[in-house]
Amino acid sequence: MSHFQSYFPDTGSVDMTDRTSALDKSHIERLTAMADRYPERRSALLPMLHYVQAVDGRVSPVGIEICAEIVGATSAEVSGVATFYTQFRRRAGGKHHIGICTTALCAVMGGDALVETVERKLGIQADETTPDGLFTLERIECNAACDFAPVMMVNWEFMDNMTPDKAEQLLDDLAAGRVVHSTRGPEITSWADTEAVLAGLDDGRADEGPSAGGPSLEGVRLAAEHGWTGVPGKDTK
Amino acid sequence: MTDTLTPVLTRNWGTDRSWTLDAYRAQGGYAGLKQALTMSPKAVTDLVKDAGLRGRGGAGFPTGLKWSFVPQDNPNPKYLVVNGDESEPGTCKDIPLMMASPHTLVEGVIISAYAINAHTAFIYIRGEVAHPIRRVRAAVREAYAAGLLGANILGSGYDLELIVHAGAGAYICGEETALLNSLAGLRGQPRLRPPFPAVAGLYASPTVINNVESIATVPSILAYGKDWFQSMGTEKSKGFTIYSLSGHVARPGQYEAPLGITMRELLELAGGVRAGHTLKFFTPGGSSTPILTAADLDVTLDYEGLAAKGTMLGTKAMQIFDETVSVVRTTRRWVDFYKHESCGKCTPCREGTWWLAQILARLEAGEGEPGDVDKLVSVASSIGGRSFCPLADGAVACVTSAVKHFREEFEVGYTTPAWEHLPYAQSTLFAKEVRP
Numbered sequence: 001m002s003h004f005q006s007y008f009p010d011t012g013s014v015d016m017t018d019r020t021s022a023l024d025k026s027h028i029e030r031l032t033a034m035a036d037r038y039p040e041r042r043s044a045l046l047p048m049l050h051y052v053q054a055v056d057g058r059v060s061p062v063g064i065e066i067c068a069e070i071v072g073a074t075s076a077e078v079s080g081v082a083t084f085y086t087q088f089r090r091r092a093g094g095k096h097h098i099g100i101c102t103t104a105l106c107a108v109m110g111g112d113a114l115v116e117t118v119e120r121k122l123g124i125q126a127d128e129t130t131p132d133g134l135f136t137l138e139r140i141e142c143n144a145a146c147d148f149a150p151v152m153m154v155n156w157e158f159m160d161n162m163t164p165d166k167a168e169q170l171l172d173d174l175a176a177g178r179v180v181h182s183t184r185g186p187e188i189t190s191w192a193d194t195e196a197v198l199a200g201l202d203d204g205r206a207d208e209g210p211s212a213g214g215p216s217l218e219g220v221r222l223a224a225e226h227g228w229t230g231v232p233g234k235d236t237k
Numbered sequence: 238m239t240d241t242l243t244p245v246l247t248r249n250w251g252t253d254r255s256w257t258l259d260a261y262r263a264q265g266g267y268a269g270l271k272q273a274l275t276m277s278p279k280a281v282t283d284l285v286k287d288a289g290l291r292g293r294g295g296a297g298f299p300t301g302l303k304w305s306f307v308p309q310d311n312p313n314p315k316y317l318v319v320n321g322d323e324s325e326p327g328t329c330k331d332i333p334l335m336m337a338s339p340h341t342l343v344e345g346v347i348i349s350a351y352a353i354n355a356h357t358a359f360i361y362i363r364g365e366v367a368h369p370i371r372r373v374r375a376a377v378r379e380a381y382a383a384g385l386l387g388a389n390i391l392g393s394g395y396d397l398e399l400i401v402h403a404g405a406g407a408y409i410c411g412e413e414t415a416l417l418n419s420l421a422g423l424r425g426q427p428r429l430r431p432p433f434p435a436v437a438g439l440y441a442s443p444t445v446i447n448n449v450e451s452i453a454t455v456p457s458i459l460a461y462g463k464d465w466f467q468s469m470g471t472e473k474s475k476g477f478t479i480y481s482l483s484g485h486v487a488r489p490g491q492y493e494a495p496l497g498i499t500m501r502e503l504l505e506l507a508g509g510v511r512a513g514h515t516l517k518f519f520t521p522g523g524s525s526t527p528i529l530t531a532a533d534l535d536v537t538l539d540y541e542g543l544a545a546k547g548t549m550l551g552t553k554a555m556q557i558f559d560e561t562v563s564v565v566r567t568t569r570r571w572v573d574f575y576k577h578e579s580c581g582k583c584t585p586c587r588e589g590t591w592w593l594a595q596i597l598a599r600l601e602a603g604e605g606e607p608g609d610v611d612k613l614v615s616v617a618s619s620i621g622g623r624s625f626c627p628l629a630d631g632a633v634a635c636v637t638s639a640v641k642h643f644r645e646e647f648e649v650g651y652t653t654p655a656w657e658h659l660p661y662a663q664s665t666l667f668a669k670e671v672r673p
Contacts, residue, residue, distance in 0.1 A: 037400060039314070039357060040440055045422030046405045050364070071422060084424040084580075085405035087364050099365075103326050104524065104570035105484050105556045110665035141408065141574055142326040143365055146483035146556060147490045150666060156367045163667045184336065185368035194367045198403040206375035209368060211255040216333040218490030219479075220251055222506060223242040230243030230469075230477060230493065232461060233265075 021062035022055050028066060034200060035070050042071040049082055051199035054192050057092040087198075093136035094129045096174055097191040099153035100162075103142040110150040110163070115139060117164040121171055134175055136191075147215035148183075155194040157182035160213055185209040239469045239495050242506065243477045245457050246450065247493045250337035256372045258379040261340035267385065269456030273348040274393040281352040285455060288463040289475030294320055294411075294448025295522070295551050297540045300455075304445055306435035307353045313442035315355040318420065319346060321362040321373075321449045322404055322411040325523035326574060327554030330479040330491055331449035335362065335369035338453075339376035343399070345452035347385065348459060350397050353445050357398050360449075361416055364404040374401045408578035412626045413446040415580065426580045427626035450479060469495035474539035478553055484519075485511045485559040485664075497542070501534040503555070514559035518642065522551020524571045525631025527638030548638070561663040563655040564646055568639045569597035575632035586629035589620035593636060600650030603657070610647045614640055 031048050035041040045067060052063030059082045061075075068075040082088045098118060102111045115126065118137055122130050129136045145151045148160035152167060159170065160183040173180050180188045186208035197203055223229065249255050249264050261267070273281050286301025307315055319342070323331040335342060342360065350358045360377075362370050377399055380386045388396045402420060409415045410425040417439050419425035438444025454476065458466050470476045474496035480503055483489045487508025494503065500519070510516050516531045521538065527548040529536065536542050543550045558567065576590035596613050599605050617633035624630075640647055649658050662668060 040421070042422035043402075043420055046364070046419065047403060050403065050405065073422075081422065081424055085364075085407050087406035102570070103574050104567040105327060105558075107570050108558065108562055108567060108661075108664045109484065110667055112661065113665055113667075140365070141577060142324060142328075144323045144329045144332045144363070146327050146329045146554070147481060148329075149483055149489070153365065156365050158366075158368070161666065182368065186371075197367050197371060198364050198405075200374070200401075200403070202374065202378075203371070206256070206368075206371040207254070211252065212250045212333055212337040215488070215490035216247075216337065217251045218488050218507070219242050219492035219494075220244050220247050222492075223240070223244050226241070228240035228242045228244075230240070230245035230248060231457070232465060 016061050018060070019062060021060045023052065023060075023063055023066060027051070027055055028070075031066065032070055042073060045071055045073075045078065045081055046085070047199045049078075049088055050195050053089060054195035054199055057192060058089045093191065095134050095190050095192075096136070096188070097153075097155050098135055098137045098171075099140035099143070099156070100137070101141070101143050101149070101151045101153075102139045105146050106142070106150045113164060114150055114152065114162055114167055117167055118171065121168055135171070148213060154180075154182070154188050155191045156198075157185040157188060157194070158213075159183055182209060184213045241498070241502070242492060242494050243469055244493050245477055246334060246338070246341060246453055246479060247491055250333065255337050256339055256376065258340060258376070258383060261338065265460065266340055267344055269459035270344050270347050270385070271391065272459045273351055274391060274395065278352050278354055281348060281459070284463060285352070285458055288458045288466045289470075290451065290454055290458065290466070291474065291540065292448055293450035293454065293478055293553070295325065295525075295549075297550060300447060300451050303435065303447070304349070304353050306433070307443045307445060308436060309354060311436075311443050313440075314357060315353050316439045316442060316444040317346065317350040317353060317355045317358040318416065318439060318444055318446045319358070319360040319449055319452050320411060320413065320416055320446055321360055322416060323449070324363055324408040324411050325525060325552050325554065326571065327481065327483060327520055327523045327556040328552040329481050329483065329554070330552070332366055332369050333491060334449060334453055334479075335373050339369075339373040340380070341453045341456060342373065342449055343376050343380050343385070345455040346399060347390065347397055348455050349445070349447065349452055351395055353443075355445070356396050357400070359420060360399065360401045361410070361420055362401065362403055363410075364406055370401065370403055377401055407580075408574075409580045409626070409628060412628065415626065416446065417444065424580070426582045429625055471497040471537070471539050471541070473541055480538065481552075481554045482507045482557060483555070484557040485514060485562070486557045487511055496539040497537045499535050499537055500529075500555070503538065504534070504557070510557065510559050514561065517558050517560045517562055518564060518639075519558065520554065520556045522549050523554040524556070524574070524635055525627070526551040527634045528642065530642050559664075561659060563601075563659040563661070564639050564643045565597070565601050565650055565655045566661070568635055569594070569601050571635045572597055572632060575628060579628060579632075583624035583629065585620045585623040586632065589616055589629070590632050592616050593620075593632070600647055601655045603650055603652060603654035605647075605650040607651060609651070610640060610644060613647070
């Protein structure tokens with residue numbers, strides 16, 4: 001690899017004539033209501049595309065046209081937005097999205113080893129989906145949980161301080177349909193359910209999980225131990 | 238004399254159901270808002286300006302001063318946008334804040350929006366974190382139900398609508414003008430400044446953009462006063478902040494302390510480098526800030542102290558790496574990150590990060606060509622300062638600082654793969670668990 005090579009994975013071969021879509025009248029009404037919440041309709045485009053994914057499993061060509069009509073843009077413009085952001089899929093993926101952070105710190109702390117473990121376990125490479133449609137694997141960039149490194153995300157819920165053994169157990173549990181909880185969040189359901197949350201729907205799970213994980217509380221714990229406080233008055237705990 | 242650690246924003250994170258309105262009120266929450274509503278918007282702005290609060294999201298610009306730039310005679314609506322796109326490698330403070338105490342942020346939004354006469358505000362949260370988004374949305378719902386948002390807040394006559402908006406995966410949207418484009422439903426690409434957002438931001442209207450932590454700090458200034466805030470910190474870096482320690486440290490986590498604590502003190506509080514190992518290098522403020530080494534442990538972690546060392550406070554994200562770690566490997570990964578996240582708008586960044594990544598790939602593989610290290614520095618110098626936004630500067634900061642401190646280790650890459658020079662399994666959290 002001594003000279004410059006262009007490398008553009010995941011381009012081409014999206015069938016824009018594929019008209020399959022589960023979007024119906026009620027979905028379109030909801031998309032329209034989302035757009036109406038903003039001072040300018042086009043502002044709702046990202047949440048709307050999350051919603052299209054929740055329903056269609058991908059940013060479908062039909063979904064793009066519907067969003068374009070609602071926000072008053074061309075379908076080419078909406079496609080241009082959809083392809084800019086990494087969370088938007090142009091092809092259907094697995095029921096569960098497995099993201100493993102391999103940015104520098106997580107990679108060093110074990111993220112690279114986790115990718116190897118999961119690839120071997122599932123028999124797929126990153127950016128691929130298992131033949132049974134259960135798992136899509138992605139190497140993700142820093143997910144703002146560095147004090148819990150190495151970090152795995154399942155359907156964009158935190159799976160902190162991951163190890164190869166824990167990862168294998170987690171995949172077994174999900175495949176068997178056993179109940180799995182995020183280490184700092186709710187019960188794991190599916191990638192599509194999370195997409196609906198990102199679109200703004202309330203799944204009633206805000207109260208699940210702890211207030212914070214251990215590392216988030218290290219400073220507070222130490223301060224309490226030493227009697228250190230930041231605020232005056234009585235509420236200093 | 239202030240305490241070594243000063244939990245303010247973090248102090249309620251471990252309490253029972255800390256994310257709910259009841260729990261937040263029980264520890265004095267929304268007292269800052271009540272105080273603010275007795276003052277004029279300008280008086281609130283002046284208070285925050287006089288307190289000396291500076292942005293906690295990277296640039297360190299004085300928050301109150303930013304607010305004062307909003308032209309109040311502009312006939313367009315004013316907007317407040319909170320940057321919750323926390324994506325800078327190493328940075329992990331806003332996500333736990335939004336998860337554990339979303340009402341701190343909501344209270345800060347109401348006060349800050351009031352100060353700039355905005356009636357619509359947005360919290361833009363990166364899309365890859367579902368639970369913090371749930372918690373912030375739930376807090377906003379509670380606030381509306383309690384009359385803290387919507388029309389005539391607490392009988393004051395002030396109205397505010399607050400929209401929680403999820404992004405969709407793009408580091409660049411942490412840059413303020415890219416975030417505004419993203420919030421307008423466009424590709425998240427930065428804009429040329431001027432005009433600055435204070436004059437022509439969202440929908441070409443006056444807009445203030447502040448980081449989550451900056452906004453979350455505002456209620457405490459209103460509740461406890463300017464003198465209290467200024468009793469912490471240094472002459473030019475006032476107050477307290479959340480430091481995030483990660484990597485090869487005994488107790489990684491969030492440590493809230495007055496600005497100006499030294500790296501040595503902070504590392505000791507966190508139990509030092511993991512047992513049996515020594516510090517090799519660390520980032521002071523995320524991967525976009527030039528790295529420092531064990532020789533820099535006495536640096537004060539404030540805006541001035543780090544600038545004097547040729548680096549930046551950034552997001553106060555200390556990623557700590559011990560002697561087992563290959564700096565060639567980490568530099569390559571950071572550059573891969575910037576390559577992946579470059580929005581493609583400016584040629585030096587779009588093309589240059591690809592070149593850096595390829596040179597670093599062959600150095601990591603032990604297939605470097607003589608002169609590659611000089612070529613790295615040369616390419617880097619053609620990228621930095623030549624783009625619309627600071628992403629490119631961050632991409633080269635990790636390269637040039639690493640070469641400055643560890644040039645010989647990069648030259649090892651002419652003959653020896655990094656994984657042979659410093660076997661990777663030694664660096665993992667589960668060093669014993671890795672199978673052959």
